[in-house]
Amino acid sequence: MIDQLATRPRTRSLRNLTVEAVPAPSLSLLIQFDFDSTRIKPESLPALTNLAQAMKSDKLATARFAIEGHTDAKGGAAYNLKLSEQRAQAVRALLKAQGVDESRLAAAGKGASEPANPADPNAAENRRVRIVNLE
Known part of the structure; x- marks a missing residue:
């Protein structure tokens, strides 16, 4: 988990310089919530505990993180956006309670706009954080 979130070292070379866009390190977690709720289900707590420990590790101790909430496509767009924001805030609050400095955590909701499974917008894997x- 730590290696998935750690930034890669940057190298420079003037000879045969190649510039490549590299996406920011990220990790998708299937965090389960009660239906139509921001309450995190107990079975998701071990993953979040591991995440908090990783964020407090020496390798990630100064990193800042975006917490993006996502929903499936069931329901209206405005409702899903609000629900995804509230779920991201719930994960942020849990990480804070486990000792991660809240100034390192920015929560945002994406609604159903970026599905993990575009072929099935209502699939469970689209409901994630x-x-x-x-960095």
Whole structure:
């Protein structure tokens, strides 16, 4: 988990310089919530505990993270956006309670706009939280 979220070292070379866009390190977690709720289900707590420990590790101790909440396509767009924001805030609050400095955590909702499974917008895997290293 730590290696998935850690930034890669940057190298420079003037000879044969190649510039490549590299996406920020991220991790998608299937965090389960009660239906139509922001309450995190108990079976998701071990993954979040591991995430908090990783965020407090020496390798990630100064990193800042975006917590992106995502929903499936069931329901209206405005409702899903609000629900995804509230779920991201719930994960942020849990990480804070486990000792991660809240100034390192930015929560945002994406609604159903970025499905993990575009072929099935209502699939369970679209209801997730994505953690992105902002360094």
